[in-house]
Amino acid sequence: MADVRNYTLNFGPQHPAAHGVLRLVLELDGEVIVRADPHIGLLHRGTEKLAETRTWLQTLPYLDRLDYTSMLPSEHAYCLAVERLLGVEVPIRAQYIRVMYDEIARIKNHLLNIGTHALDIGAMTMVLYTFREREDLFDVFEATCGIRMHQAYYRPGGVYRDLPDQMPKYQENRFKNAQTVKELNEARNGTLLDFLEDFTNRFPILLEEYHTLLTDNRIWKQRTVGIGVISPERALQLGFSGAMLRGSGIEWDLRKKQPYEVYDRLDFDIPVGVNGDTYDRYLVRMEEMAQSNRIIKQCIDWLRKNPGPVISDDHKVAPPRREKMKGSMEELIHHFKLFTEGMHVPPGEVYAAIEHPKGEMAVWAVSDGANKPYRIKLHTAGIPHLAATDEMCRGHMLADATAVIGTIDLVLGDVDR
Protein backbone atom coordinates (compact mmCIF):
# COMPACT_ATOMS: atom_id res chain seq x y z
CA MET A 1 0.00 0.00 0.00
CA ALA A 2 1.20 3.47 -0.82
CA ASP A 3 2.49 5.67 1.94
CA VAL A 4 -0.22 8.29 2.53
CA ARG A 5 0.89 11.47 4.23
CA ASN A 6 -0.83 14.72 5.04
CA TYR A 7 -0.19 17.56 2.68
CA THR A 8 0.98 20.90 4.06
CA LEU A 9 -0.21 23.98 2.26
CA ASN A 10 0.99 27.51 2.71
CA PHE A 11 -1.92 29.92 2.55
CA GLY A 12 -0.61 33.48 2.21
CA PRO A 13 1.11 35.71 3.28
CA GLN A 14 0.15 37.22 -0.08
CA HIS A 15 -3.28 35.88 -0.71
CA PRO A 16 -6.25 38.04 -1.67
CA ALA A 17 -8.52 36.26 0.82
CA ALA A 18 -6.06 36.62 3.70
CA HIS A 19 -7.12 40.25 4.31
CA GLY A 20 -3.58 41.47 4.69
CA VAL A 21 -0.47 39.48 5.39
CA LEU A 22 -1.67 36.39 7.16
CA ARG A 23 0.32 33.21 6.68
CA LEU A 24 -1.76 30.18 7.37
CA VAL A 25 0.01 26.83 7.38
CA LEU A 26 -2.67 24.28 6.61
CA GLU A 27 -2.23 20.58 7.11
CA LEU A 28 -4.54 18.76 4.74
CA ASP A 29 -5.81 15.25 4.57
CA GLY A 30 -7.06 15.18 1.01
CA GLU A 31 -9.18 18.30 0.95
CA VAL A 32 -10.02 18.28 4.65
CA ILE A 33 -8.17 20.60 7.02
CA VAL A 34 -6.52 18.69 9.85
CA ARG A 35 -4.68 21.59 11.41
CA ALA A 36 -4.46 25.31 10.71
CA ASP A 37 -1.54 27.21 12.16
CA PRO A 38 -1.75 30.98 11.62
CA HIS A 39 1.63 32.72 11.54
CA ILE A 40 1.16 36.34 12.41
CA GLY A 41 3.53 39.23 12.94
CA LEU A 42 4.27 40.04 9.30
CA LEU A 43 2.66 43.42 9.89
CA HIS A 44 4.06 43.89 13.40
CA ARG A 45 5.10 47.52 13.74
CA GLY A 46 5.73 47.58 17.47
CA THR A 47 3.04 50.20 18.15
CA GLU A 48 3.20 49.51 21.87
CA LYS A 49 6.98 50.01 22.00
CA LEU A 50 6.75 53.14 19.82
CA ALA A 51 4.16 54.56 22.19
CA GLU A 52 6.71 54.39 25.01
CA THR A 53 8.94 56.83 23.13
CA ARG A 54 6.23 59.31 22.12
CA THR A 55 4.21 61.73 24.23
CA TRP A 56 0.65 60.84 25.13
CA LEU A 57 -0.74 62.95 22.31
CA GLN A 58 1.77 61.79 19.70
CA THR A 59 0.73 58.20 20.35
CA LEU A 60 -2.85 58.86 19.29
CA PRO A 61 -2.41 58.67 15.48
CA TYR A 62 -0.74 55.26 15.81
CA LEU A 63 -4.03 53.92 17.08
CA ASP A 64 -5.62 54.68 13.72
CA ARG A 65 -3.15 52.39 12.05
CA LEU A 66 -4.20 49.37 14.04
CA ASP A 67 -7.50 48.47 12.55
CA TYR A 68 -7.44 50.39 9.31
CA THR A 69 -11.06 49.60 8.49
CA SER A 70 -12.53 51.22 11.60
CA MET A 71 -10.13 53.79 12.91
CA LEU A 72 -12.11 55.98 15.25
CA PRO A 73 -13.17 53.34 17.80
CA SER A 74 -9.50 52.47 18.41
CA GLU A 75 -8.77 56.12 19.13
CA HIS A 76 -11.79 56.11 21.38
CA ALA A 77 -10.42 53.39 23.65
CA TYR A 78 -7.12 55.24 23.93
CA CYS A 79 -8.77 58.55 24.72
CA LEU A 80 -10.94 56.92 27.37
CA ALA A 81 -7.87 55.41 29.01
CA VAL A 82 -6.01 58.72 29.09
CA GLU A 83 -9.08 60.60 30.30
CA ARG A 84 -9.66 58.15 33.12
CA LEU A 85 -6.07 58.45 34.27
CA LEU A 86 -6.23 62.23 34.11
CA GLY A 87 -9.73 62.49 35.53
CA VAL A 88 -10.82 64.88 32.78
CA GLU A 89 -14.47 65.58 32.07
CA VAL A 90 -15.46 65.35 28.42
CA PRO A 91 -18.13 67.84 27.26
CA ILE A 92 -21.45 66.16 26.55
CA ARG A 93 -21.51 67.29 22.94
CA ALA A 94 -18.13 65.67 22.35
CA GLN A 95 -19.50 62.45 23.81
CA TYR A 96 -22.41 62.46 21.38
CA ILE A 97 -20.08 63.21 18.49
CA ARG A 98 -17.85 60.31 19.49
CA VAL A 99 -20.76 57.92 19.77
CA MET A 100 -22.06 59.01 16.38
CA TYR A 101 -18.69 58.49 14.72
CA ASP A 102 -18.20 55.15 16.42
CA GLU A 103 -21.46 53.99 14.93
CA ILE A 104 -20.55 55.33 11.51
CA ALA A 105 -17.34 53.37 11.83
CA ARG A 106 -19.32 50.29 12.80
CA ILE A 107 -21.46 50.52 9.68
CA LYS A 108 -18.38 51.15 7.58
CA ASN A 109 -16.56 48.20 9.12
CA HIS A 110 -19.44 45.78 8.67
CA LEU A 111 -19.98 46.94 5.09
CA LEU A 112 -16.38 46.10 4.30
CA ASN A 113 -16.61 42.82 6.13
CA ILE A 114 -19.76 41.64 4.44
CA GLY A 115 -18.65 42.88 1.04
CA THR A 116 -15.26 41.21 1.11
CA HIS A 117 -16.52 38.11 2.84
CA ALA A 118 -18.98 37.60 0.02
CA LEU A 119 -16.25 38.35 -2.48
CA ASP A 120 -13.97 35.76 -0.90
CA ILE A 121 -16.50 33.00 -1.22
CA GLY A 122 -17.66 33.85 -4.68
CA ALA A 123 -20.33 36.54 -4.63
CA MET A 124 -18.58 39.17 -6.67
CA THR A 125 -21.41 41.72 -6.72
CA MET A 126 -21.72 42.37 -3.03
CA VAL A 127 -18.50 44.31 -2.68
CA LEU A 128 -19.59 46.77 -5.37
CA TYR A 129 -22.75 47.57 -3.43
CA THR A 130 -21.17 47.98 -0.03
CA PHE A 131 -18.27 50.07 -1.27
CA ARG A 132 -20.75 52.52 -2.77
CA GLU A 133 -22.08 53.32 0.72
CA ARG A 134 -18.66 53.29 2.30
CA GLU A 135 -17.73 56.09 -0.08
CA ASP A 136 -20.45 58.34 1.42
CA LEU A 137 -19.16 57.63 4.89
CA PHE A 138 -15.59 58.36 3.85
CA ASP A 139 -16.86 61.72 2.58
CA VAL A 140 -18.28 62.38 6.04
CA PHE A 141 -14.89 61.74 7.61
CA GLU A 142 -13.17 63.87 5.02
CA ALA A 143 -15.54 66.75 5.66
CA THR A 144 -15.04 66.46 9.41
CA CYS A 145 -11.30 66.30 9.70
CA GLY A 146 -9.86 66.47 6.22
CA ILE A 147 -8.71 62.88 6.08
CA ARG A 148 -10.57 59.88 4.73
CA MET A 149 -8.92 57.12 6.67
CA HIS A 150 -6.60 57.90 9.56
CA GLN A 151 -8.55 60.69 11.16
CA ALA A 152 -6.88 61.40 14.53
CA TYR A 153 -10.12 63.21 15.31
CA TYR A 154 -10.69 62.19 18.93
CA ARG A 155 -8.37 63.78 21.45
CA PRO A 156 -8.04 63.23 25.17
CA GLY A 157 -10.64 65.66 26.50
CA GLY A 158 -13.01 65.67 23.54
CA VAL A 159 -12.77 65.90 19.78
CA TYR A 160 -10.47 68.23 17.95
CA ARG A 161 -13.12 70.40 16.32
CA ASP A 162 -16.85 70.77 15.92
CA LEU A 163 -18.81 69.36 13.02
CA PRO A 164 -18.50 71.40 9.82
CA ASP A 165 -21.36 73.50 8.47
CA GLN A 166 -21.00 72.35 4.91
CA MET A 167 -20.16 69.33 2.83
CA PRO A 168 -17.65 69.46 0.01
CA LYS A 169 -19.41 69.36 -3.36
CA TYR A 170 -18.73 67.75 -6.70
CA GLN A 171 -17.60 70.07 -9.45
CA GLU A 172 -18.14 69.99 -13.16
CA ASN A 173 -15.35 68.49 -15.21
CA ARG A 174 -14.72 66.61 -18.44
CA PHE A 175 -16.46 63.51 -17.10
CA LYS A 176 -19.35 65.02 -15.16
CA ASN A 177 -21.74 67.49 -16.78
CA ALA A 178 -23.85 70.08 -14.97
CA GLN A 179 -26.86 67.79 -14.66
CA THR A 180 -24.92 64.91 -13.10
CA VAL A 181 -23.14 67.23 -10.71
CA LYS A 182 -26.45 68.71 -9.62
CA GLU A 183 -27.86 65.28 -8.86
CA LEU A 184 -24.75 64.24 -6.99
CA ASN A 185 -24.78 67.39 -4.90
CA GLU A 186 -28.44 67.17 -3.97
CA ALA A 187 -27.78 65.78 -0.49
CA ARG A 188 -24.70 67.91 -0.01
CA ASN A 189 -26.28 71.34 0.02
CA GLY A 190 -26.87 71.45 3.78
CA THR A 191 -24.63 70.79 6.73
CA LEU A 192 -22.78 67.58 7.49
CA LEU A 193 -25.65 66.52 9.75
CA ASP A 194 -28.12 66.99 6.87
CA PHE A 195 -25.98 64.79 4.68
CA LEU A 196 -25.79 62.15 7.39
CA GLU A 197 -29.52 62.31 7.98
CA ASP A 198 -30.08 61.74 4.30
CA PHE A 199 -27.77 58.75 4.55
CA THR A 200 -29.60 57.29 7.56
CA ASN A 201 -32.88 57.64 5.68
CA ARG A 202 -31.48 55.87 2.65
CA PHE A 203 -29.60 53.20 4.54
CA PRO A 204 -32.47 50.90 5.64
CA ILE A 205 -33.49 50.58 1.97
CA LEU A 206 -29.92 49.78 1.01
CA LEU A 207 -29.74 47.23 3.78
CA GLU A 208 -32.77 45.56 2.25
CA GLU A 209 -30.84 45.38 -1.01
CA TYR A 210 -28.04 43.53 0.71
CA HIS A 211 -30.52 41.16 2.29
CA THR A 212 -32.00 40.42 -1.11
CA LEU A 213 -28.55 39.73 -2.47
CA LEU A 214 -27.32 37.44 0.27
CA THR A 215 -29.67 36.41 3.05
CA ASP A 216 -31.75 33.93 1.05
CA ASN A 217 -29.11 33.33 -1.56
CA ARG A 218 -28.76 29.56 -1.92
CA ILE A 219 -25.05 29.59 -2.66
CA TRP A 220 -24.30 31.99 0.17
CA LYS A 221 -26.20 29.77 2.59
CA GLN A 222 -24.46 26.64 1.35
CA ARG A 223 -21.12 28.29 1.96
CA THR A 224 -21.91 29.71 5.41
CA VAL A 225 -24.55 27.67 7.26
CA GLY A 226 -22.89 25.22 9.63
CA ILE A 227 -19.38 26.48 8.88
CA GLY A 228 -17.09 27.38 11.76
CA VAL A 229 -19.58 26.56 14.49
CA ILE A 230 -18.56 27.72 17.96
CA SER A 231 -20.65 26.76 20.99
CA PRO A 232 -21.29 29.41 23.67
CA GLU A 233 -19.02 27.57 26.15
CA ARG A 234 -16.16 27.45 23.68
CA ALA A 235 -16.73 31.08 22.73
CA LEU A 236 -16.14 32.07 26.36
CA GLN A 237 -13.10 29.81 26.66
CA LEU A 238 -11.64 31.28 23.50
CA GLY A 239 -12.09 34.83 24.73
CA PHE A 240 -14.50 35.89 21.98
CA SER A 241 -16.20 39.24 22.03
CA GLY A 242 -18.39 41.38 19.81
CA ALA A 243 -20.33 39.84 16.96
CA MET A 244 -18.42 36.56 17.33
CA LEU A 245 -19.69 36.10 20.88
CA ARG A 246 -23.20 37.28 20.08
CA GLY A 247 -23.33 34.99 17.07
CA SER A 248 -22.96 32.09 19.50
CA GLY A 249 -26.02 33.22 21.41
CA ILE A 250 -24.47 35.13 24.30
CA GLU A 251 -26.05 38.50 24.82
CA TRP A 252 -23.06 40.65 25.69
CA ASP A 253 -22.43 44.13 24.44
CA LEU A 254 -20.29 46.62 26.35
CA ARG A 255 -22.46 49.44 25.06
CA LYS A 256 -25.32 48.02 27.11
CA LYS A 257 -23.57 46.19 29.92
CA GLN A 258 -20.81 48.62 30.79
CA PRO A 259 -21.99 51.79 29.06
CA TYR A 260 -19.42 54.45 28.29
CA GLU A 261 -20.01 57.98 26.95
CA VAL A 262 -23.76 58.43 26.33
CA TYR A 263 -24.78 54.93 25.28
CA ASP A 264 -27.01 54.62 28.35
CA ARG A 265 -29.16 57.47 27.00
CA LEU A 266 -29.68 55.94 23.58
CA ASP A 267 -32.22 53.45 22.45
CA PHE A 268 -30.97 50.38 20.57
CA ASP A 269 -31.16 46.60 20.62
CA ILE A 270 -28.56 43.88 20.67
CA PRO A 271 -28.97 41.19 18.01
CA VAL A 272 -28.02 37.67 19.09
CA GLY A 273 -27.40 34.58 16.96
CA VAL A 274 -28.57 31.03 17.65
CA ASN A 275 -26.31 28.47 16.02
CA GLY A 276 -22.93 30.17 16.30
CA ASP A 277 -22.06 29.53 12.67
CA THR A 278 -20.83 31.85 9.96
CA TYR A 279 -24.32 32.57 8.70
CA ASP A 280 -25.57 33.65 12.14
CA ARG A 281 -22.64 35.95 12.59
CA TYR A 282 -23.43 37.48 9.21
CA LEU A 283 -27.03 38.07 10.31
CA VAL A 284 -25.86 39.60 13.59
CA ARG A 285 -23.64 42.03 11.70
CA MET A 286 -26.45 42.97 9.33
CA GLU A 287 -28.78 43.72 12.22
CA GLU A 288 -26.05 45.61 14.04
CA MET A 289 -25.83 47.95 11.08
CA ALA A 290 -29.56 48.65 11.31
CA GLN A 291 -29.17 49.37 15.03
CA SER A 292 -26.18 51.63 14.43
CA ASN A 293 -28.31 53.51 11.96
CA ARG A 294 -30.86 54.08 14.73
CA ILE A 295 -28.18 55.36 17.09
CA ILE A 296 -26.83 57.76 14.47
CA LYS A 297 -30.32 59.17 13.97
CA GLN A 298 -30.73 59.84 17.68
CA CYS A 299 -27.30 61.47 17.83
CA ILE A 300 -28.12 63.73 14.87
CA ASP A 301 -31.30 64.91 16.60
CA TRP A 302 -29.45 65.66 19.80
CA LEU A 303 -26.52 67.37 18.11
CA ARG A 304 -28.83 69.65 16.12
CA LYS A 305 -30.50 70.94 19.28
CA ASN A 306 -27.53 71.23 21.61
CA PRO A 307 -24.56 73.34 20.56
CA GLY A 308 -21.68 73.67 22.98
CA PRO A 309 -17.99 73.06 23.52
CA VAL A 310 -16.49 69.90 22.05
CA ILE A 311 -13.22 69.73 23.96
CA SER A 312 -12.29 70.14 27.57
CA ASP A 313 -11.17 73.61 28.71
CA ASP A 314 -8.46 72.13 30.92
CA HIS A 315 -5.45 73.48 29.04
CA LYS A 316 -3.10 71.05 30.72
CA VAL A 317 -4.77 68.44 28.51
CA ALA A 318 -6.39 70.17 25.55
CA PRO A 319 -4.93 73.11 23.65
CA PRO A 320 -6.52 76.57 23.97
CA ARG A 321 -8.34 78.07 21.00
CA ARG A 322 -6.06 79.54 18.39
CA GLU A 323 -7.30 83.13 18.64
CA LYS A 324 -6.89 83.03 22.43
CA MET A 325 -3.44 81.59 22.07
CA LYS A 326 -2.46 84.50 19.82
CA GLY A 327 -3.76 87.07 22.28
CA SER A 328 -2.87 85.90 25.74
CA MET A 329 0.50 85.07 27.28
CA GLU A 330 -0.82 82.37 29.57
CA GLU A 331 -2.59 80.57 26.73
CA LEU A 332 0.56 80.81 24.65
CA ILE A 333 2.54 79.11 27.42
CA HIS A 334 -0.11 76.40 27.71
CA HIS A 335 -0.01 75.82 23.98
CA PHE A 336 3.78 75.69 23.91
CA LYS A 337 4.05 73.35 26.87
CA LEU A 338 1.36 71.07 25.55
CA PHE A 339 2.93 70.60 22.13
CA THR A 340 6.56 70.41 23.20
CA GLU A 341 6.60 68.61 26.52
CA GLY A 342 3.10 67.22 26.34
CA MET A 343 0.65 66.43 29.08
CA HIS A 344 1.70 64.69 32.27
CA VAL A 345 -0.54 61.81 33.20
CA PRO A 346 -0.70 60.90 36.90
CA PRO A 347 0.75 57.51 37.87
CA GLY A 348 -1.69 54.67 37.60
CA GLU A 349 -3.04 51.88 35.44
CA VAL A 350 -6.27 51.76 33.57
CA TYR A 351 -7.95 49.20 31.34
CA ALA A 352 -10.39 51.04 29.10
CA ALA A 353 -12.54 48.76 26.99
CA ILE A 354 -15.04 49.69 24.31
CA GLU A 355 -17.29 47.82 21.94
CA HIS A 356 -15.26 48.04 18.77
CA PRO A 357 -17.01 46.84 15.58
CA LYS A 358 -14.88 43.68 15.78
CA GLY A 359 -15.37 43.02 19.48
CA GLU A 360 -13.81 44.26 22.66
CA MET A 361 -11.01 46.68 22.00
CA ALA A 362 -9.15 47.86 25.05
CA VAL A 363 -6.15 49.93 25.95
CA TRP A 364 -4.27 49.04 29.08
CA ALA A 365 -2.29 52.16 29.86
CA VAL A 366 0.35 52.31 32.57
CA SER A 367 1.73 55.69 33.56
CA ASP A 368 4.47 56.56 36.01
CA GLY A 369 3.73 60.26 35.89
CA ALA A 370 5.88 61.07 32.87
CA ASN A 371 4.89 62.85 29.67
CA LYS A 372 5.08 59.51 27.87
CA PRO A 373 3.25 56.26 28.55
CA TYR A 374 5.21 53.72 30.56
CA ARG A 375 3.50 50.86 28.82
CA ILE A 376 0.55 50.64 26.48
CA LYS A 377 -1.00 47.26 25.83
CA LEU A 378 -3.49 47.19 23.03
CA HIS A 379 -6.03 44.47 23.36
CA THR A 380 -7.62 44.04 19.97
CA ALA A 381 -10.52 41.79 19.19
CA GLY A 382 -8.81 40.13 16.24
CA ILE A 383 -6.24 38.15 18.24
CA PRO A 384 -8.49 35.69 20.09
CA HIS A 385 -10.65 35.32 17.00
CA LEU A 386 -7.72 34.49 14.76
CA ALA A 387 -6.29 32.19 17.43
CA ALA A 388 -9.52 30.22 17.17
CA THR A 389 -9.10 29.69 13.42
CA ASP A 390 -7.54 26.30 14.08
CA GLU A 391 -10.57 25.12 15.98
CA MET A 392 -13.03 26.62 13.51
CA CYS A 393 -11.32 25.20 10.44
CA ARG A 394 -10.67 21.69 11.68
CA GLY A 395 -12.66 19.10 9.79
CA HIS A 396 -13.83 21.55 7.15
CA MET A 397 -12.86 21.58 3.50
CA LEU A 398 -10.01 23.74 2.24
CA ALA A 399 -12.44 26.14 0.56
CA ASP A 400 -14.10 26.81 3.91
CA ALA A 401 -10.90 28.30 5.30
CA THR A 402 -11.68 31.52 3.43
CA ALA A 403 -15.22 31.52 4.82
CA VAL A 404 -13.82 31.24 8.34
CA ILE A 405 -11.27 33.99 7.77
CA GLY A 406 -14.05 36.18 6.41
CA THR A 407 -16.34 35.59 9.33
CA ILE A 408 -13.80 36.52 11.99
CA ASP A 409 -13.61 39.94 10.36
CA LEU A 410 -9.88 39.81 10.13
CA VAL A 411 -7.67 42.83 9.75
CA LEU A 412 -4.01 42.08 10.22
CA GLY A 413 -3.08 45.57 11.36
CA ASP A 414 -5.36 44.89 14.28
CA VAL A 415 -3.85 41.50 15.08
CA ASP A 416 -0.17 42.31 14.67
CA ARG A 417 -0.13 45.84 16.13
Next chain:
Amino acid sequence: MSAKLERLCRQLKESFGDRIGEPSINHGEVTVVVPAASYLEVMRQLRDDPAFSFEQLMDLSGIDYSDFTGYQGLRYAAVSQLLSLAHNWRLQVKAFATDDEFPVLESVVDIWNVANWYEREAFDLFGIHFEGHPDLRRILTDYGFVGHPFRKDFPISGYVEMRYDPEQQRVIYQPVTIEPREVTPRIVREENYGKGGRG
Protein backbone atom coordinates in the same frame (compact mmCIF):
# COMPACT_ATOMS: atom_id res chain seq x y z
CA MET B 1 -20.75 50.65 40.86
CA SER B 2 -18.26 51.18 43.66
CA ALA B 3 -20.39 49.25 46.18
CA LYS B 4 -20.22 46.32 43.80
CA LEU B 5 -16.46 46.58 43.50
CA GLU B 6 -16.10 46.73 47.26
CA ARG B 7 -18.15 43.56 47.48
CA LEU B 8 -15.74 41.94 45.04
CA CYS B 9 -12.77 43.07 47.15
CA ARG B 10 -14.39 41.71 50.31
CA GLN B 11 -15.13 38.37 48.66
CA LEU B 12 -11.56 38.16 47.39
CA LYS B 13 -10.21 38.70 50.90
CA GLU B 14 -12.63 36.19 52.43
CA SER B 15 -11.99 33.46 49.86
CA PHE B 16 -8.24 33.74 49.43
CA GLY B 17 -6.99 35.26 52.68
CA ASP B 18 -3.23 35.65 52.51
CA ARG B 19 -2.83 33.66 49.31
CA ILE B 20 -3.23 36.98 47.48
CA GLY B 21 -2.11 40.54 48.12
CA GLU B 22 -4.40 43.34 49.24
CA PRO B 23 -7.01 44.11 46.52
CA SER B 24 -7.16 47.79 45.58
CA ILE B 25 -9.65 49.95 43.68
CA ASN B 26 -8.25 52.57 41.32
CA HIS B 27 -10.15 54.43 38.60
CA GLY B 28 -13.09 52.09 39.14
CA GLU B 29 -11.03 48.95 38.62
CA VAL B 30 -10.03 46.23 41.05
CA THR B 31 -6.42 45.09 40.99
CA VAL B 32 -4.93 42.24 42.93
CA VAL B 33 -1.35 41.00 43.10
CA VAL B 34 -1.02 37.25 43.31
CA PRO B 35 2.25 35.57 44.34
CA ALA B 36 3.68 33.29 41.66
CA ALA B 37 3.43 30.28 44.00
CA SER B 38 -0.36 30.38 44.30
CA TYR B 39 -1.03 31.94 40.86
CA LEU B 40 -2.47 28.87 39.15
CA GLU B 41 -4.82 27.74 41.92
CA VAL B 42 -6.09 31.28 42.53
CA MET B 43 -6.82 31.70 38.82
CA ARG B 44 -8.62 28.36 38.69
CA GLN B 45 -10.78 29.28 41.64
CA LEU B 46 -11.54 32.69 40.17
CA ARG B 47 -13.05 30.94 37.18
CA ASP B 48 -14.85 28.08 38.95
CA ASP B 49 -16.09 29.69 42.15
CA PRO B 50 -19.63 31.01 41.49
CA ALA B 51 -18.88 33.92 43.82
CA PHE B 52 -16.48 35.24 41.15
CA SER B 53 -17.22 33.25 37.97
CA PHE B 54 -14.67 34.95 35.73
CA GLU B 55 -15.56 33.00 32.60
CA GLN B 56 -13.42 35.06 30.29
CA LEU B 57 -9.79 36.06 30.16
CA MET B 58 -9.88 39.18 28.04
CA ASP B 59 -6.21 39.97 27.99
CA LEU B 60 -2.88 38.82 29.34
CA SER B 61 0.18 40.91 28.82
CA GLY B 62 3.72 41.12 30.07
CA ILE B 63 5.28 44.20 31.57
CA ASP B 64 8.84 45.13 32.48
CA TYR B 65 8.93 47.42 35.52
CA SER B 66 12.70 48.04 35.50
CA ASP B 67 12.45 51.72 34.44
CA PHE B 68 9.35 52.62 36.41
CA THR B 69 9.93 55.85 38.34
CA GLY B 70 10.42 55.16 42.03
CA TYR B 71 9.87 51.43 41.66
CA GLN B 72 11.99 48.81 43.32
CA GLY B 73 11.03 45.18 43.24
CA LEU B 74 10.59 42.33 40.85
CA ARG B 75 11.00 43.23 37.23
CA TYR B 76 8.59 41.15 35.16
CA ALA B 77 4.90 40.60 35.65
CA ALA B 78 2.09 39.01 33.70
CA VAL B 79 -1.08 41.02 33.99
CA SER B 80 -4.44 39.40 33.23
CA GLN B 81 -7.74 41.14 32.71
CA LEU B 82 -10.57 38.89 33.78
CA LEU B 83 -14.20 39.46 32.92
CA SER B 84 -17.26 37.91 34.47
CA LEU B 85 -20.37 37.97 32.31
CA ALA B 86 -22.56 36.65 35.11
CA HIS B 87 -21.62 39.38 37.61
CA ASN B 88 -20.62 41.99 35.03
CA TRP B 89 -17.36 42.91 36.71
CA ARG B 90 -13.69 42.93 35.84
CA LEU B 91 -10.58 42.08 37.76
CA GLN B 92 -6.95 42.74 37.04
CA VAL B 93 -4.61 40.06 38.30
CA LYS B 94 -0.90 40.76 38.46
CA ALA B 95 1.64 38.01 38.98
CA PHE B 96 5.33 38.86 39.35
CA ALA B 97 7.94 36.35 38.21
CA THR B 98 10.26 35.66 41.12
CA ASP B 99 13.51 35.49 39.14
CA ASP B 100 14.54 38.57 37.15
CA GLU B 101 17.24 36.69 35.25
CA PHE B 102 14.96 33.89 34.10
CA PRO B 103 11.33 34.90 34.61
CA VAL B 104 9.00 31.92 34.88
CA LEU B 105 5.29 31.76 35.61
CA GLU B 106 2.77 28.99 35.36
CA SER B 107 0.62 28.88 32.26
CA VAL B 108 -3.14 29.41 32.49
CA VAL B 109 -3.87 27.85 29.09
CA ASP B 110 -5.76 24.99 30.72
CA ILE B 111 -8.04 27.41 32.54
CA TRP B 112 -8.68 29.77 29.65
CA ASN B 113 -7.65 28.41 26.24
CA VAL B 114 -7.38 31.92 24.87
CA ALA B 115 -4.24 32.45 26.98
CA ASN B 116 -2.30 30.43 24.41
CA TRP B 117 -1.49 33.33 22.10
CA TYR B 118 -1.26 35.92 24.85
CA GLU B 119 1.37 33.89 26.65
CA ARG B 120 3.25 33.30 23.44
CA GLU B 121 3.24 37.04 22.94
CA ALA B 122 4.47 37.76 26.49
CA PHE B 123 7.21 35.18 25.94
CA ASP B 124 8.18 36.66 22.60
CA LEU B 125 8.22 40.28 23.68
CA PHE B 126 9.34 40.05 27.31
CA GLY B 127 10.96 36.64 27.60
CA ILE B 128 8.62 35.44 30.33
CA HIS B 129 8.47 31.63 30.26
CA PHE B 130 5.18 29.96 30.94
CA GLU B 131 5.49 26.53 32.44
CA GLY B 132 3.01 24.03 31.07
CA HIS B 133 2.31 25.96 27.89
CA PRO B 134 1.78 23.46 25.05
CA ASP B 135 3.43 25.44 22.26
CA LEU B 136 5.61 28.30 23.48
CA ARG B 137 6.87 29.66 20.15
CA ARG B 138 7.61 33.23 19.15
CA ILE B 139 4.56 34.86 17.62
CA LEU B 140 5.04 38.46 16.51
CA THR B 141 8.74 38.82 15.77
CA ASP B 142 10.57 37.48 12.73
CA TYR B 143 11.54 33.85 12.30
CA GLY B 144 14.92 33.47 14.00
CA PHE B 145 14.71 36.74 15.93
CA VAL B 146 17.13 37.14 18.83
CA GLY B 147 16.19 38.97 22.03
CA HIS B 148 12.98 40.19 23.62
CA PRO B 149 12.14 43.56 22.08
CA PHE B 150 9.72 45.01 24.63
CA ARG B 151 12.17 44.81 27.52
CA LYS B 152 13.15 48.28 28.60
CA ASP B 153 16.84 47.66 27.85
CA PHE B 154 16.12 46.75 24.21
CA PRO B 155 16.68 49.83 22.01
CA ILE B 156 13.75 51.10 19.95
CA SER B 157 15.77 50.84 16.73
CA GLY B 158 16.79 47.24 17.46
CA TYR B 159 20.16 45.64 16.77
CA VAL B 160 19.88 44.37 13.20
CA GLU B 161 18.31 45.59 10.00
CA MET B 162 17.48 43.81 6.78
CA ARG B 163 18.39 44.78 3.24
CA TYR B 164 18.81 43.25 -0.18
CA ASP B 165 22.43 42.65 -1.04
CA PRO B 166 22.90 42.87 -4.83
CA GLU B 167 26.26 41.07 -4.70
CA GLN B 168 25.04 38.05 -2.82
CA GLN B 169 21.65 38.41 -4.51
CA ARG B 170 19.73 37.73 -1.34
CA VAL B 171 18.30 39.50 1.68
CA ILE B 172 20.85 39.88 4.46
CA TYR B 173 20.89 41.04 8.07
CA GLN B 174 23.42 43.67 9.13
CA PRO B 175 24.00 45.80 12.26
CA VAL B 176 21.49 48.61 12.42
CA THR B 177 22.57 51.92 10.86
CA ILE B 178 19.92 54.15 12.46
CA GLU B 179 21.29 56.77 14.86
CA PRO B 180 19.23 56.67 18.04
CA ARG B 181 17.57 60.01 18.72
CA GLU B 182 15.05 61.37 21.13
CA VAL B 183 12.93 64.28 19.98
CA THR B 184 10.99 64.85 23.19
CA PRO B 185 12.80 63.74 26.35
CA ARG B 186 10.98 61.68 28.91
CA ILE B 187 10.32 63.84 31.97
CA VAL B 188 8.73 63.13 35.32
CA ARG B 189 7.87 66.39 37.06
CA GLU B 190 7.78 66.91 40.81
CA GLU B 191 4.39 66.94 42.47
CA ASN B 192 2.26 70.07 42.08
CA TYR B 193 4.36 71.19 39.13
CA GLY B 194 2.63 74.08 37.39
CA LYS B 195 -0.05 74.32 40.06
CA GLY B 196 1.61 76.69 42.54
CA GLY B 197 0.54 79.88 40.76
CA ARG B 198 3.79 81.63 39.81
CA GLY B 199 7.06 80.04 38.90
